[in-house]
Amino acid sequence: MARQLTPRSSSSVGDEKPIGMGRAAGQVVIELERMIVSGELLPGQPIRQESMAERLGVSRLPIREGLRHLAAEGLVSHVPNVGYTVARLEQSEFDQIYLMRAALEPSVLRSLPHLAATDLEDVRAAGAEVTAAAGRTDLLEMRLRNHDFHFAMFDRSPLRLVVAELRRLWTMAMPYHAVYLFDPEARKRVLAEHDAMIEALAVGDNERLVTLMAEHRQGGESGTAMVLQAGGTLT
Missing domain, CATH: 1.10.10.10 (Winged helix-like DNA-binding domain superfamily/Winged helix DNA-binding domain)
Known part of the structure; x- marks a missing residue:
């Protein structure tokens, strides 16, 4: 049976219709x-x-x-x-995605204003959804809500074009992140790093946020790259 397309939640991956497209x-x-x-x-x-x-x-x-x-x-x-x-990413392409993320994310995080209480609560709520998904061991939901958590921060940057490029890079790599999250210790580490990011954001310590994000990104990159290096596939 044909499935009728309907708009999706604005918090989801790929939620915005491309400009100029029907x-x-x-x-x-x-x-x-x-x-x-x-x-x-x-x-x-x-x-x-x-x-x-x-x-x-x-x-x-x-x-x-x-x-x-x-x-x-x-x-x-x-x-x-x-x-x-x-698309199937080669190791060199995956490396380039993380190279670009490492170049762009610090500028976005440094550009964040001191968040109002309501904005900070939105970020906390997004982090809580990641935690809830991890508690259910729902790895797909955890990946999606992890994306929402980070873009709850990134989207508050005035660097709109840079954030749009980051969104594209994140989406390209997301199918490969499932393997990383199979590891219970990796899931715990992700949640702890999210909590630390929220603390830095709450006090307006953007430099601390940049450092935490670099450590967070490195963990995801190294964990996922092992599958690409082994020529593995996602299941």
């Missing part, structure tokens, strides 16, 4: 991003336009438009006369 194609982008990030579509998996159009309840035109957009964003790969597949 509504149907924009919703296709949102839905395909969700499938990729959640692992419903795996790295290297073909995306059949006809079956996807039937599944999402749209014509093939918005499917093609959405896939072209995702190819430009690096989430899917396209081979002429063959078709589209979910």
